[in-house]
Amino acid sequence: MARRAWRGAALVATVSVAGLLGGCANTLSGTPKAEHPDVSKVAGLDITTGESGPIPGVPDATLPVENGDGGEMDRLALNALADVEKYWTEAMPANFKGKPFEPVKRLVSYDSTGEGVQICRTSTAGVANAFYCSLDDSIAWDRGDLLPMLNDSFGPMSVVTVLAHETGHAVQYKLGAESGITQGTATIIKEQQADCYAGNFFRWIAEGKSEHFRLSTGPGLNQVLATMFFIRDAAGTSAEKQGAHGSAFDRVAAFQFGFSADPARCARIDEAEIKERITQQTFSPDDQDKGQIAVAERKNLDVLESSLRDAYKQTGAAPPAFKEGADSCPDAKTTSPAAYCPSTNQVSLNLEELTKIGAVPKRGQKGGIGDFAAFAEIASRFTLSIQKATGYPLDGPAAGLRTACLTGAWAGTTTKSTSKLRLSAGDLDEAVAELLADKSLIAADVNGDVVPSGFARVEAFRDGFFDGGNGVCTRKYS
Template identity: 60%
Template sequence: MFRIITAIAAVATVVACAQAPAAPKIDLPVSGGDGGTIDKLAADAVADVHAFWQETFPATFNGEFAPVKRLVSYDSTGASKEFCGTKTAGVPNAFYCPSDDSIAWDRGELLPMLSESFGEASVVAVLAHEIGHAVQLRLGERQGTPTIVREQQADCYTGAYFRWTTDGKSKSFKLDAGEGLNPILSTLFFIRDTVGSEFDAKGAHGSAFDRVTAFQFGFSEGPARCARIDIAEISQRSTQQKFSPRDLDTGLGKGNIRVDDPQLQEQLIRTLRAAFPRAQSTVTRARARCADAPLTTPVAYCPSTNVVSLNMQDLVKIGTPPRRGREGGIGDFAAFAEIASRYALSAQKTAGLPIEGPSAGQRTACLTGTWAATIVSGAGAALELSPGDLDEAVAEMLAPKSLIAADAKGVSTSSGFARVEAFRDGFLRDAETCVAKYR
């Protein structure tokens, strides 16, 4: 079993959402603001998201969109104030208040931290998410709608807004549709639910995998798709679950197994052979040589010998989750998924598919997702997914270089968005989808 608690992987600061000089001005005053850079960015973000909905809402939902009525800025590190029944001291947050149709943000800690860590696009994403809740109110959201539905819809609406932005329709921000989306996905990873909590728990927002999935639904299919998200759909696709008694603490965090355990590696190989029965590649810890491909690390695939070779020292680094005050990698599933990705190359070669180039990298990520779907809890596989595992895959694919989404030469698909989308296609669909879509 893969049983992991994983913290966010280090992500370099990327300012990926540049403000255009002709940004429209917000027509709402910001109560409690200090007039600083963060408040200006937040207000401009709200104005831009309003512009998106005023353009999109009538065509999608056959009605007019009314902007929110009030904006509030507060400093969570300063004197406590009250907003929407909440004391603001020590509450680094951004939220929508339906009772007076207003949005508030913390200029003291949360928004500066997000901007410094992920770039200003992350601040825009947080405000777009909160306005997504205002959209729900305007659509007549039913009382008692589960929190997870409301939050997944808001993530989805955020994705729809950013598609509008990357299509060049925003007059406030410019964003690249490739690597420019990486900071936003990293933000969703950062604010995911605690590993081991259930998707139907009170206040649940979703795992990183679930939140990114919802965002990508909106980005690819538009806001009408977002409105269709309901508890039945989430129940079917979500892998967010609580820890079980089988999730033992091996000293690496609850449920996290040792990736260098020979018995567990043999169980992993059994799952790979079941997922890719035609590949029959040899997996070895022995030092490898290859005449027709570079030896990637921590795992390499050699086409001429059909051998997957493991660098155990580097695999252990990746498979060791970060702990507070200690260095670490990502987690055991990230390490085993990298092995699966090289094994998937063998399956592609056997099928006569190209194993080099961008399409091969995406197809590899997709097939790795297909393998992951064969080891969900209850599938009867030799190993099973556990809480947080798919979030580890997201973290690996958002890193500067991803082996999960790399071709035989180790060249990764450039966009983290494209990597995660391909993996999700394989996980939620099947291998035929991988072959048909990524050619």
């Protein structure tokens, strides 16, 4: 049984199974100097767990707005736009040869559930959206449906995320040629740049420079990244489609580039980069299941196990056995929905919990994430066996990040035409969603202790996916 074909030929070439562990089945002497990221930090900032959201007691911004109602959503939007305007007033000249930032000329609030207003040559009736319009240099937002939904689902910082993204488009327009954007530039490039510019702004908030907002780099930043999963393109949307914004995997990557670097990095996102790293693909014509198969069916678990064995066979490690149901383990805690026991070299599976995670996701409803999320949970426990066999410790934050990286490396091998388990459209987004879950095992050590930073979890997984064949997982996360 084979899952759907992956159509990203450039990605297939990026992962070499032989290099997944960088040759660490042999002696470790003479290995390259490790990059060793500080697991207590996020892109150089301390991991914090304090409050995120509006700062209490701060006066609301007084930016002029058309058609506003003075309600909570408009106040939140205007506070966000006032701060992002302040950020770009400082950041644009500092990063683009002194070029000044001119504030957006029009700010327009509307209620998509009510009577429409004309903005950017279109009526807003029924348009649950937020957007930048270069025709009149305006930013508009739906206070009736979109913003309340985001606020209720992900908290107020999700609203800030969306408006920071739209301001990113304004930045492109105001930079002109320095942004590398022209009338013929593909939408996906514009959107990836805007996500990156949003990341720049959120770094500024995390550094404590915002007047109206605060952001913890632990749970707070995790929620911002989770927003990207919600506002991603639907699985199967082509990256070449007009209006494509990107998959969650790709949007989170662009945001992280911005959070970790300066705006000049974002302006360098171009067609060449997009072709190299964008993972968003359409479903193959023969994919009748739209990328979803039953996680608990024996034949599917057998294919998963076979793909994992193939991915790591050149390490020389004895693969673990799969067992249904929990078992006590003398040298590790029993975790769910999957567990690894070092002394028995066995991966035990809680099929009921795995089935819940692997259920077909439905927009707007709590429940499953999708089959690849469940498979990645199992794969993470499998990688612990490989780490044990090659002499790496199985507990602690470094083990959690190494596990995420090696799971990403396995995911990379499923892009190959020879893989028995094939990556399908939307699968990487499912992995991102599961990575950001509070108790996800994908970035957890053998005892289930999760790396607190979702940012670091996703980054490690992405390192493995794109560069696992070059031994990055053990070089960087040792």
